Amino acid sequence: MATHPVHFDLSPPPLHTARLVCSLASGKTLFLAPGFAEAQPGGGCLLHGRPPQAALLRVRDLTVQLATDTGAAIPVVEAVSFDIAAGEAVGILGESGCGKTTTALALLRLLPPGGKIVRGSIEFAGRELVTSGERELEKIRGAEISLIFQEPGIALHPMRRVGDQVGEVIHAHRGWNWKRCREEAATALAQVFSGEISRISEAYPHQLSGGQRQRVLIAQALACRPALVIADEPTASLDATTQAEILALIKDLKLRLGVALLLISHNPAILAGLADRILVMYSGRVVEEGPLERVYRAPLHPYTKGLLASMPRGASESPAAGKGKLPAISGSPPDPARLPPGCPFEPRCPDRLAICTTRGPAEVQPEAARRVWCFKYGG
Amino acid sequence: MAAEQTSPEVASTLLRVKGLRKFYEQRRWLSRRRFVVPAVDGVDLAIARGTTLALVGESGSGKSTLARCLVRLEEPTAGEIWYDGKNLLLLSRAELRAIQAHIQLIFQDPAAALNPRLTALEIVVEPLLVQGRGTRRERRERGLALMEQVGLLSQWAERPAAEFSGGQRQRLAIARALALEPRLLILDEALSALDLSVQAQIVNLLLELQVSRGLTYLYITHDLSLVGHLADEMAVMQRGRIVERASAPELLRHPQHAHTRALVAAVPRVEAFTSGQVAP
Numbered sequence: 001m002a003t004h005p006v007h008f009d010l011s012p013p014p015l016h017t018a019r020l021v022c023s024l025a026s027g028k029t030l031f032l033a034p035g036f037a038e039a040q041p042g043g044g045c046l047l048h049g050r051p052p053q054a055a056l057l058r059v060r061d062l063t064v065q066l067a068t069d070t071g072a073a074i075p076v077v078e079a080v081s082f083d084i085a086a087g088e089a090v091g092i093l094g095e096s097g098c099g100k101t102t103t104a105l106a107l108l109r110l111l112p113p114g115g116k117i118v119r120g121s122i123e124f125a126g127r128e129l130v131t132s133g134e135r136e137l138e139k140i141r142g143a144e145i146s147l148i149f150q151e152p153g154i155a156l157h158p159m160r161r162v163g164d165q166v167g168e169v170i171h172a173h174r175g176w177n178w179k180r181c182r183e184e185a186a187t188a189l190a191q192v193f194s195g196e197i198s199r200i201s202e203a204y205p206h207q208l209s210g211g212q213r214q215r216v217l218i219a220q221a222l223a224c225r226p227a228l229v230i231a232d233e234p235t236a237s238l239d240a241t242t243q244a245e246i247l248a249l250i251k252d253l254k255l256r257l258g259v260a261l262l263l264i265s266h267n268p269a270i271l272a273g274l275a276d277r278i279l280v281m282y283s284g285r286v287v288e289e290g291p292l293e294r295v296y297r298a299p300l301h302p303y304t305k306g307l308l309a310s311m312p313r314g315a316s317e318s319p320a321a322g323k324g325k326l327p328a329i330s331g332s333p334p335d336p337a338r339l340p341p342g343c344p345f346e347p348r349c350p351d352r353l354a355i356c357t358t359r360g361p362a363e364v365q366p367e368a369a370r371r372v373w374c375f376k377y378g379g
Numbered sequence: 380m381a382a383e384q385t386s387p388e389v390a391s392t393l394l395r396v397k398g399l400r401k402f403y404e405q406r407r408w409l410s411r412r413r414f415v416v417p418a419v420d421g422v423d424l425a426i427a428r429g430t431t432l433a434l435v436g437e438s439g440s441g442k443s444t445l446a447r448c449l450v451r452l453e454e455p456t457a458g459e460i461w462y463d464g465k466n467l468l469l470l471s472r473a474e475l476r477a478i479q480a481h482i483q484l485i486f487q488d489p490a491a492a493l494n495p496r497l498t499a500l501e502i503v504v505e506p507l508l509v510q511g512r513g514t515r516r517e518r519r520e521r522g523l524a525l526m527e528q529v530g531l532l533s534q535w536a537e538r539p540a541a542e543f544s545g546g547q548r549q550r551l552a553i554a555r556a557l558a559l560e561p562r563l564l565i566l567d568e569a570l571s572a573l574d575l576s577v578q579a580q581i582v583n584l585l586l587e588l589q590v591s592r593g594l595t596y597l598y599i600t601h602d603l604s605l606v607g608h609l610a611d612e613m614a615v616m617q618r619g620r621i622v623e624r625a626s627a628p629e630l631l632r633h634p635q636h637a638h639t640r641a642l643v644a645a646v647p648r649v650e651a652f653t654s655g656q657v658a659p
Contacts, residue, residue: 095574096545210438239437240601244645266574269604269647296649310579311649312604322628323431324608325586328579332544 055083055123056227056260057107062120064099064106074336076102078284079120086227089254089261091275091292093268093307097333099284100264104230107262108145109137125227143173146221148231152213156205162216163189163201169223188223189216191257192249211242218249222257232264247273268296268308280304283333283344285360290370300372302351303329343375351376392461393563393595394449396424399458401444418444419455420619426563426612429589431596433606433627435642436616442599445616446565449597450484451475462563480510483556487568489548493555495541499526502540502551506558525554529584546577553584557592565597570605582608603646607631615639 064077077099084090092100105111107122109129122129124145129137141147149155157165166185171178182201189197192215205213214234221229234250235243251273254261265271271278271292278295280288280303288301299305306329331348340346346356353375361379364372373379401419406412419441426432436442447453449460451467460467462478470478486492493502504522507513513521523533529550540548549569556564566585570578582605588594598609606613606627613631614624615638623636634640 095576240603240645241437241641244647247647267647268575269649272647272649307575310576312578312582313607322607323586323611325583326579326608328583329576330580332546332577 056086056088056125057084057262058121058123059083059107060121060123062103062106062122063118064102064111065116065118066102066112067114067116068337072337073116073118075339076115076284076336077106080279080281080284080286081120082279082286082289084228084260084262086260087258088277089263089275091263091265091271091278092281093265093271093278094281095266095307095333097283097336098281100281101232103281104147104232104262104264107230108141108147110141139173142169142221142226143224144226145228145230146224146226148217148221148229148234150233150236152210152217153205153237155217156213158205161202161204162208162213166216166220166223169220173224185219185223188219191222191253192216192219209242210238211245214238214242214246215249218246218253222253222259226259228260228262230262230264233266234263235270243270250274268311272296280307283339284336285344285373286371287345287374288370288372294370300366300370300377301345301374302349302376303345306348306350343373355379391427392425393428393463394424394426394597395459395461396422396445396449397459397461398423399445399448399460400456401441401448401453402456417619419448422458422616422619422621424614424621426595426597428562428595429593430611431589431598431609433598433600433610433613434616435600435603435606435613435639437601437642439618440616441619442616443567446484446567446597446599449565450479450482476510480506480559481561482563482565483559483561484565484567485549485552485556485569487572489545489552489572492552493540493548496539498537498539499531499543499551500536503554503558506555510559512559521558522554525557526551528557528588529554530580544577546573546580549573549577549581550584553581553588557588561594563595563597565599567599568601569598571600571602578605585609603631603642615642 060081062077062080063075065073066076067073080099080103082090092103094100102111102115105115106117107129109132111117117130120130124140127136129140156162163182163185166188167178167181170176170184171181174181176184186197186201189200193200200208200212200216205216208216231250235246238246247270250261253259254274261274263271263274275292277290278292279286280295280301282303288295288299288304295304296308299308306327309327310329312326329348334340334344334347340357342357342359343349343361346352349356355375361373361375364374364377364379366372366377399419399422400417403416403418405414405416407414422445424432434442434445444453448455455468462482465478467475467478497505500519500522503525504518507518507521512518523536526533526536531547531550531554540551543551570581573581585596586609589596596609598606600606610627612624613627614621615630615636616622617638623630623634623639630639631643634643
């Protein structure tokens with residue numbers, strides 16, 4: 001198979017300092033985000049249907065404990081392993097307390113006080129983040145891996161113009177003069193707003209709507225051209241129609257910029273439009289992983305099945321089928337300080353076996369590209 | 380008046396709102412000019428006994444202000460609120476207090492709505508205490524029975540509220556709201572903050588309680604995904620006014636007003652995305 005040329009292009013537009021260009025057979029050029037090349041030393045190209053040869057992010061056996069006031073260490077993330085390829089969108093689906101946000105924060109080494117990575121490795125573009133020093137991490141955070149926060153009302157400084165707040169990020173990482181940073185900020189804002197960039201740049205957060213503030217946060221996250229963007233419930237505090245707009249924007253940016261995404265949500269419908277592959281988490285563990293479409297169409301783990309079944313009809317098939325109950329998973333997730341000895345889902349599981357109470361299930365690969373942790377499939 | 384009450388249409392209506400208005404006056408900083416903000420601008424509504432009306436709208440549409448007017452947390456500027464044949468705005472304090480026990484409000488965030496230091500049982504019996512009902516022992520028994528009805532174990536009665544999960548706290552909030560034997564529950568985004576599996580459990584609990592106790596619900600939300608499961612009727616609110624109302628299945632299937640259509644279209648759906656519309 002012929003290798004398509006990959007070379008550096010230093011031409012404008014100005015937001016791109018050094019961009020990779022992938023020339024297609026049709027003669028068209030496609031601009032790719034930095035990080036794409038590091039991840040694909042062999043020049044393999046997702047757009048040409050060849051799988052990437054190395055992951056952009058490689059997480060292995062990640063285990064996080066949280067110290068409580070009494071000094072006890074509670075396991076909140078247990079032996080989580082996954083890869084994200086350059087340009088790939090991976091979703092983490094799980095309910096509150098399942099460890100999805102802690103996993104994301106651990107990737108950036110931004111765990112809350114008391115949180116500690118006790119085991120495992122996080123390899124990002126060939127660098128080990130678990131043992132990296134704070135200065136190294138500061139260069140990565142916001143520039144190579146950035147985070148879109150949940151609450152746009154809180155994440156922005158209330159007394160600074162939003163254009164300045166985007167420019168600040170560029171200034172901190174690139175060290176350019178302020179005028180150039182503001183220009184770059186305007187370019188970043190232009191990616192998420194369709195017009196009125198100068199008016200929005202000059203606005204203070206309170207002068208913008210919730211959806212506009214969320215767009216500013218997205219511009220801020222993209223300002224330094226990261227290779228990976230983590231979005232933790234990016235639409236949680238927004239109205240329904242605004243939520244739909246922001247989801248469409250993220251989807252558009254993913255296709256346009258080729259940036260890798262880690263999307264975190266409790267709602268399967270929100271991930272549906274965005275993620276290529278999903279990890280389902282329960283009680284700090286990954287219980288199922290696979291291509292989103294296949295997991296949604298034919299879930300394997302009893303928890304995934306229960307979760308998808310309990311989705312309101314309005315979000316799945318006919319919204320107008322009339323009043324009626326939802327198939328609900330009984331019980332509630334176990335207290336992380338008092339986990340059952342076997343599989344953590346066993347007390348609520350409709351398919352439990354005798355072995356489930358004795359030990360946790362091991363990884364099973366029932367079909368290509370899918371993993372499940374359940375004794376039903378061997379374990 | 381007597382004739383009106385005997386007509387079958389009125390007899391089946393528990394709550395009727397006529398021309399309700401709530402205006403707020405605002406003044407710009409250092410300015411003498413006053414601005415009138417019409418939060419609720421002439422709303423007419425009726426809810427039949429034992430049914431659910433979903434009041435749908437985005438933030439700022441006035442739906443929560445309307446709810447607060449119904450329980451008299453806000454004083455309406457104009458209009459009438461008829462509950463069970465009585466105009467709430469013309470009642471004496473004592474009469475109003477008796478009726479207010481019939482109308483209970485459940486909020487979005489159970490963590491913020493419950494005192495975290497009180498025990499589960501204290502939270503559930505608090506309304507009985509405030510209304511001065513029963514002896515200590517009777518209240519305790521009633522509280523335990525209520526906890527059982529909403530699916531909370533009686534051995535959790537002495538646990539502080541802070542130790543309960545989100546879904547369990549919402550169950551506690553429902554148990555407390557039921558303590559005074561209400562007939563109308565106003566659910567103000569009461570399901571929005573819950574996880575999916577918990578949400579399904581609470582929806583089922585609300586549907587069961589509606590049948591067993593003949594409860595009437597006013598379900599206020601910005602998210603249409605659950606409306607089909609809970610509601611018989613649906614009204615859409617925009618800028619303080621009702622822009623469309625019909626039976627819930629009808630409205631979800633054939634939304635007429637542009638705003639309703641936008642809301643229906645905005646519900647994130649699974650099948651729309653898994654049908655391969657993502658660009659290659």
